[in-house]
Amino acid sequence: xxxxxxxxxxxxxxxxxxxxxxxxxxxxxxxxxxxxxxxxxxxxxxxxxxxxxxxxxxxxxxxxxxxxxxxxxxxxxxxxxxxxxxxxxxxxxxxxxxxxxxxxxxxxxxxxxxxxxxxxxxxxxxxxxxxxxxxxxxxxxxxxxxxxxxxxxxxxxxxxxxxxxxxxxxxxxxxxxxxxxxxxxxxxxxxxxxxxxxxxxxxxxxxxxxxxxxxxxxxxxxxxxxxxxxxxxxxxxxxxxxxxxxxxxxxxxxxxxxxxxxxxxxxxxxxxxxxxxxxxxxxxxxxxxxxxxxxxxxxxxxxxxxxxxxxxxxxxxxxxxxxxxxxxxxxxxxxxxxxxxxxxxxxxxxxxxxxxxxxxxxxxxxxxxxxxxxxxxxxxxxxxxxxxxxxxxxxxxxxxxxxxx
Amino acid sequence: xxxxxxxxxxxxxxxxxxxxxxxxxxxxxxxxxxxxxxxxxxxxxxxxxxxxxxxxxxxxxxxxxxxxxxxxxxxxxxxxxxxxxxxxxxxxxxxxxxxxxxxxxxxxxxxxxxxxxxxxxxxxxxxxxxxxxxxxxxxxxxxxxxxxxxxxxxxxxxxxxxxxxxxxxxxxxxxxxxxxxxxxxxxxxxxxxxxxxxxxxxxxxxxxxxxxxxxxxxxxxxxxxxxxxxxxxxxxxxxxxxxxxxxxxxxxxxxxxxxxxxxxxxxxxxxxxxxxxxxxxxxxxxxxxxxxxxxxxxxxxxxxxxxxxxxxxxxxxxxxxxxxxxxxxxxxxxxxxxxxxxxxxxxxxxxxxxxxxxxxxxxxxxxxxxxxxxxxxxxxxxxxxxxxxxxxxxxxxxxxxxxxxxxxxxxxxxxxxxxxxxxxxxxxxxxxxxxxxxxxxxxxxxxxxxxxxxxxxxxxxxxxxxxxxxxxxxxxxxxxxxxxxxxxxxxxxxxxxxxxxxxxxxxxxxxxxxxxxxxxxxxxxxxxxxxxxxxxxxxxxxxxxxxxxxxxxxxxx
Numbered sequence: 001x002x003x004x005x006x007x008x009x010x011x012x013x014x015x016x017x018x019x020x021x022x023x024x025x026x027x028x029x030x031x032x033x034x035x036x037x038x039x040x041x042x043x044x045x046x047x048x049x050x051x052x053x054x055x056x057x058x059x060x061x062x063x064x065x066x067x068x069x070x071x072x073x074x075x076x077x078x079x080x081x082x083x084x085x086x087x088x089x090x091x092x093x094x095x096x097x098x099x100x101x102x103x104x105x106x107x108x109x110x111x112x113x114x115x116x117x118x119x120x121x122x123x124x125x126x127x128x129x130x131x132x133x134x135x136x137x138x139x140x141x142x143x144x145x146x147x148x149x150x151x152x153x154x155x156x157x158x159x160x161x162x163x164x165x166x167x168x169x170x171x172x173x174x175x176x177x178x179x180x181x182x183x184x185x186x187x188x189x190x191x192x193x194x195x196x197x198x199x200x201x202x203x204x205x206x207x208x209x210x211x212x213x214x215x216x217x218x219x220x221x222x223x224x225x226x227x228x229x230x231x232x233x234x235x236x237x238x239x240x241x242x243x244x245x246x247x248x249x250x251x252x253x254x255x256x257x258x259x260x261x262x263x264x265x266x267x268x269x270x271x272x273x274x275x276x277x278x279x280x281x282x283x284x285x286x287x288x289x290x291x292x293x294x295x296x297x298x299x300x301x302x303x304x305x306x307x308x309x310x311x312x313x314x315x316x317x318x319x320x321x322x323x324x325x326x327x328x329x330x331x332x333x334x335x336x337x338x339x340x341x342x343x344x345x346x347x348x349x350x351x352x353x354x355x356x357x358x359x360x361x362x363x364x365x366x367x368x369x370x371x372x373x374x375x376x377x378x379x380x381x382x383x384x385x386x387x388x389x390x391x392x393x394x395x396x397x398x399x400x401x402x403x404x405x
Numbered sequence: 406x407x408x409x410x411x412x413x414x415x416x417x418x419x420x421x422x423x424x425x426x427x428x429x430x431x432x433x434x435x436x437x438x439x440x441x442x443x444x445x446x447x448x449x450x451x452x453x454x455x456x457x458x459x460x461x462x463x464x465x466x467x468x469x470x471x472x473x474x475x476x477x478x479x480x481x482x483x484x485x486x487x488x489x490x491x492x493x494x495x496x497x498x499x500x501x502x503x504x505x506x507x508x509x510x511x512x513x514x515x516x517x518x519x520x521x522x523x524x525x526x527x528x529x530x531x532x533x534x535x536x537x538x539x540x541x542x543x544x545x546x547x548x549x550x551x552x553x554x555x556x557x558x559x560x561x562x563x564x565x566x567x568x569x570x571x572x573x574x575x576x577x578x579x580x581x582x583x584x585x586x587x588x589x590x591x592x593x594x595x596x597x598x599x600x601x602x603x604x605x606x607x608x609x610x611x612x613x614x615x616x617x618x619x620x621x622x623x624x625x626x627x628x629x630x631x632x633x634x635x636x637x638x639x640x641x642x643x644x645x646x647x648x649x650x651x652x653x654x655x656x657x658x659x660x661x662x663x664x665x666x667x668x669x670x671x672x673x674x675x676x677x678x679x680x681x682x683x684x685x686x687x688x689x690x691x692x693x694x695x696x697x698x699x700x701x702x703x704x705x706x707x708x709x710x711x712x713x714x715x716x717x718x719x720x721x722x723x724x725x726x727x728x729x730x731x732x733x734x735x736x737x738x739x740x741x742x743x744x745x746x747x748x749x750x751x752x753x754x755x756x757x758x759x760x761x762x763x764x765x766x767x768x769x770x771x772x773x774x775x776x777x778x779x780x781x782x783x784x785x786x787x788x789x790x791x792x793x794x795x796x797x798x799x800x801x802x803x804x805x806x807x808x809x810x811x812x813x814x815x816x817x818x819x820x821x822x823x824x825x826x827x828x829x830x831x832x833x834x835x836x837x838x839x840x841x842x843x844x845x846x847x848x849x850x851x852x853x854x855x856x857x858x859x860x861x862x863x864x865x866x867x868x869x870x871x872x873x874x875x876x877x878x879x880x881x882x883x884x885x886x887x888x889x890x891x892x893x894x895x896x897x898x899x900x901x902x903x904x905x906x907x908x909x910x911x912x913x914x915x916x917x918x919x920x921x922x923x924x925x926x927x928x929x930x931x932x933x934x935x936x937x938x939x940x941x942x943x944x945x946x947x948x949x950x951x952x953x954x955x956x957x958x959x960x961x962x
Contacts, residue, residue, distance in 0.1 A: 043906060048916040051747065051925050075906060078916040085642070086904060089809070093816035100822050100904040170535070190538030196629055253543040253629055259922065267519035268732040269536045288728045288741070289924075403454045404545050404630035 030129055033320045034068065040321035041071040044310075045083035046105035048076020049259060052283060056344050059337070064328055070321045075101075080110050087119050087313045099315035103322040106154060106311045108146045108200070112387050114311065115153055121312040123152025124323055130330035131155075135351035140383070141307045142349050147221055147386040154309035155326040158338060159347035160276040161305035161381045162208060162298070163373065165262075169293040171271045177300045178212035181272075182243055189246040191271040195261050196254035198394035201276060206393050207385050208304055210236045220385035224392045233393070237400065244401065252404045266290050276306075278378060279345020282369025286342050295371050298379045305381025307349060332359035341369035413784055415776035419836070420795050422773070426811050426833055427798045433810025438654035445651030449659065452652075454631030462634045462660065463667060465547040465627070466617030469554035470671075474609055476555065476706050477562040481601075482593040483696070483703030485575065493707045494567060495945075500560040500714050501887075502937030504894040505553075506915055507930030509625040511717025512553050514724070514923065517542045519732045521720050527733035536732055543629050550627040554616045556710050562608060564887070568842060568880050569604035572849030573597060588693035589700075595686045599679070604845040606675075611800045611841060613671060614664050620805070621896060621915060634660050638805050657806035718934060725927030744924045751913070756932055759893055759909040762824055763936075766831035767888035770839040771881065777840070778847045779869055782855075796840055799833045804897045812901045822904035830898040835888040842887045846880035847873075878951060882944035890937035910936070 042064075048054055054074060061072030077083055083104045090099045106114070114120050125131060134156065136143055142156040143149065150156075166174045175184040185192050195202035211217045213235040219225070225232075244251040248270055255261040258275055265273035266289060275281070284290035310329065312322045328334060332355050335348040345368075352363055368374065438445040449455060484490040503511075514520050519536035527533040542549055575597045582592030618635045627633050632640065634656060641653035724730070728739030745752075780786060811830065820826050850873060858868040874881070899909045914929040 048913070049922070051744075051917075051922060055747070073906070076908070076913060076916045082900065085809075089813050090816055093813050095816055100906060249538060249540045249543075252540055252545060256624070256629070263923070264519075266731065267517075267536060269519050269538075288739075289922075291729065291731060399453060402631055403457055404628075 029127070033323055036320035037318070037324045038069045040318040041073055042102045042318050042321040042325055043073045043075050043100060044103045044105070044322075044325065045075045045077055045080075045086075045101050047078070047080060048074065049078065052287065052344055056338060060325070060329065060334060063334065064325055067328070068324055070324055072325060080104065080106060084110050084114055084119075087114070087315070088117070090313075090315055091117075091119065095315055097315050098317045099313055100317070101313045102316040102318045103325060104311050104313065105157075105308060107306060107309050108384070109387050109390060111145050111150075111154055111309065111311060112148050114313075115148070119314055120153045121314050121316060121319055121322075122154075124312065125150065125152040125155035125326070127152070128155060128323065128327040128330060130327050133332065133350045133354050134330065135349060135354075138351060139307070139349060139381075141305060141381065144383065145307070145309065146384045146390070150309065154311040155330070156307040156309050156349040157326075157329040158308040158344075159305065159349055159381075160308060161278055161347070161378060162204060162274060162276055162303035163278045163281075163296045163378065164272055164274045164298065165265060165281045165294055165296050165371070166272045167265065167268075167291060167294050169291065170268070174272060174297050176297055178209065178239075181299075182239065184272075185243045185246050188271065190248050190250070192243075192246075193248035193254055193261065193264070193270055194274075195257050197397040198391075199257050201258040201261075201274075202254070203390050203394045203397070204276070204304055205274065206236065206240075206397060207389060208299070209239050210385070210389070210393070211304070211382055212299070212301065213239050220389055221383065223386050224388040229392065233396075236393075237396075240397075240401075251401065262290075265294070277345060278347060279339070279341045279369060279372045281371035282341040283343075283345040285371060286369060292370065296373055298373065300379075302380035302382045304384060306384045308346075332356075332362060336362035336366065339363065339368075340366055341372060345369065345372065412776060412780045415773065415780045416786060416788070416792070419773045419777050420792060423798060423833060423836065424795050426814070426830075427802060427807055429814050430807035430810030430812075431802060433813050434805075434807050435654050435658055435810075437651040438658055440651055443655070445653070445655035448649070448652040449655045454637070455634075458631045458634040458637055459659070459663060461547050461628060461631075462617050463663060465551050465554065465623075465633065466613060466664075467667060467671075468547075468551045469558060469616040470609065470613040472551065472555045473558035473562055473612060474605075476559050476710070477566055478598070479699055480559075480563065480703040480707050481566050481570070482590050482598075483699035483701075484707070485570070485593070487700070489700075489704050489707070493563070493711070496707075496711050497560050497564055497567075497941065499934065499938040499941075500711060501564055502890050502893075502941055503557070503714060503718060503934045504911060504914070504930070505557055505619065506621040506625065506896070506911070507721065507926075507933055508557050508714060508717060509553050509622040510923070510926055510930065511721045512549075512556065512713065513542055513625055514720045515713065515717045516549065516552075521716065521735075524733045525735050533733060542626065545628045545630065547628055547633070550623055550633070553622050553626045554619065556714055557622070558612045558616065559710055562605065562612065564883065565605055565608040565842065566601065568883050569601060569845050572604065572846055573600040575601070587691050588696045590695040591690045591692040594682065595690060598682070602675075604849075607797075607841045610668055610671070610797070611838070613667060614797075614800050617664050617667060618660060618804075634663075635805070642805060642809065653805070661802060661806060718930065721923070721927035721930045723927070724923040725925070725931060727924060744928050748925060748928055751908075752910075752928065752932055755908045755910050755913050756936065758824060758907060759911070760936060762828045762831055762899075762907075762909065763889045763892035765825075765828040766835045766892045767839065767885050769828075769832050770836040770888050771843075771885055773836060774840045774843055774884070775847075775881075778844060779873075782847075782852070783865055796837050800837050808897050808901050815902060822902075822906045824903075824907050827899055827903045827907045827909075830902040831892045831895055834895060834898065835891050838891045839884045839888045843877075843880055843884035846877060850877060875951075879944075879948040882947055883941075886937065886940040886944040889940045893933060893937050 044057065046057060054076065057074045061074070064070040064072050083101050087099060087101050134142055139159060141159065145154065164174065175181040194205040197203045197206060210220060210233065214232060219232060255264055261273050262275065262284070264270045278296065281290060281294050281296050285292050285294060310326050312319055316322055330350070332350060335350050338344045338346045339348050348363070352360055480493065484493065515522055518539045518541060523533065523536060578596040579592050582596040583589070587595060620635050620639050623633045623636045627636065631637060638653050638656045638660060641649035641656065723737065725744050726740050726742060727737035728741050730737035781788060815826055854872055855868050858872050863871070894911060896911050896915050899907055899912045910929055910933045914926060914933060917926050917929060
């Protein structure tokens, strides 16, 4: 505990110095990092399933080359765990430096696993010059990853919040509470589903049900307590037992992940879908992949929200270049581009009011798109439960529903 | 002579090349199963989905293999030598070269309730304004998966049959049987099938092992509650908490034993059917009535499968240029080249890498296989059962059961993450297929031709280069095309050994398929298909050109 506070203090102090006129130790470190990074090729391992994200990463690469002479290579993963497994294999093989993975798009259990196993470089995030603009007070999820303090071992780059998507052409008024959703599913069998746990977004939906049905949702911020677990989550399973027979395919098959479920909405197989990116629907409409009658909504009482991060493995070959990219992603110009629904539609991690007038104007100029809720409309972001809930609920779901009857 | 000495060692060298990585990787991967008091096995037995998952691997694998073999034999028996057969022969190349993942995604779009077939008939014929809630894809019995596997394996077995047929003396055997009053089909069954199957046996076993352990196809078409065992193994291996490695290792061992068990059962069934066949033959099987039926069924099945695959790929190709395309529109609202122009640089880059790896791996495999077979012929070596099993190892051991171990070994040697390492890893999988595809033809080559050559004073190398290679040009090129297709389709080796730095069309396509973007997947799938298709096209065209005035070397058709 002491150690952590010390680091936070030290790091924030350094960051301020870096931005102040004094420009002492940290600034020297940073110019050393700039120097060292020049000419490096940074291998960023990031999920490659979305061409828009791939294009954005390529654009960040162009910026890095122009501004700093750093080359960015996007290693497209089908699952972030591939990169984690890769670093683990390298450590097992004794590759303690010069590793293949320079940077990983990461959060949640992948981060928890790597941090626990000492597979991460850092702390570095709070030493990045752009860190001072990050909205730590307003968006606590940028330093709390599934209740696990990030302690500077990963740097945030985008905010996400669960929003539901529906096609107004088929469904004029969506159910805006968990209870209403339950009634709607019963009245419209086969028109709703969720990705199959232990898929991340599928389990997130279960956690959202837990938030809405548990007698005291605050227990979700603590690790799972074995003794009381069964009784605690009983209302959640009762809810699922009720709706499952009326899910898409009667609950005998599920889409594998969020994009697969999004495709079901586009194909008209379901009427309500959900995503972790509040701007996804607008972006898909802009790209011509989704009908322009699709809109989004959130549930009364709020929906789960979290941040996406980048982390650097302990043995990364190009740690200087990776830190430079992590800092570049926090640049207001880059963040504003990421928030543009025609590009990505990701929510920024920055505190807009802390930015210069010019940078604030970048964000104000954005047209968020027809389907995106404004910050006022989107409602509160509930903190992610402790990672142990994700694992436990996912496992139990498999035991209960994983073998179709 | 040192050349001779080297040649004599070629089979041993090849076997070591296959055994070493597989064995090392196998140990490295499976060891975790026995750690911590075999915790992995306890976790595996405790999983309530195990019986169903294991049953699904077995049932889909056996059904797909039996189905593909039966369909292949009906097509050959009913149509061999006819005009229809040469049509099918020309369709083979593009069908064979479709990677499994691309075919699966295309078929999924074809048969799903919101898919192309449903769109073509909605709402005017079906009344569906929204897609019906029907469990067609991912059905719990694995029927969609079996269908997908059959559609992909029939072209492979047909190609193997076509390569083997000229060596079985099929025409004369058939003539002899027919002159004894047998019908076409019964003549084929009694006189040709035993010789043909002897040469088809190895490819059939490979199909069985592959079908039981396929991951990419099963992920897209297979059941999900539970998944087939092989898919579940990958899910466990990729689990971010890294806590299911031992369960995955234990399951990989069970998977391996199941494959071995299924192969044994298959062998048993072969013996039984062989007895039955002899009995029928002795009872005087004639059955001329079967000819017309077999011809029609063969043509229908061939057309149906080819049609399904072409429609599936057509659908994907259309998606690659589609604008908004909602249900129940039979065609996209608008067409756009956005997908292609946006991804052109990526497509070119990964396409070039894919081809480079495939060519190197295939060339190395061809040289090794030819050296082995020539050594076998020249020194009278008889490959034992053990050598055969070793050749089979990479095809029988599920990839997930040994590749992670190979990755660790390569890391230790500091040789991973380069395209050469990936090509070397591909060689492990390409070599057996090249061998399986080439050996029957090579061994069936009439040794009297060599004798005649020697009698005219030609040294062994001259016989090899001037007589054997040209006469075997067709099977060699076919084997090369098979090798290239196999290499292009590899996913796990490229991903693991390449350390994620080597981007091939397949690693890109599978990464994309997790995102479900049909437009981009369509572009990659099309390119993935075109590349090997051109190789197969060359394998058919070059000999036809080279032998246009060599009557005896033409395909007996």
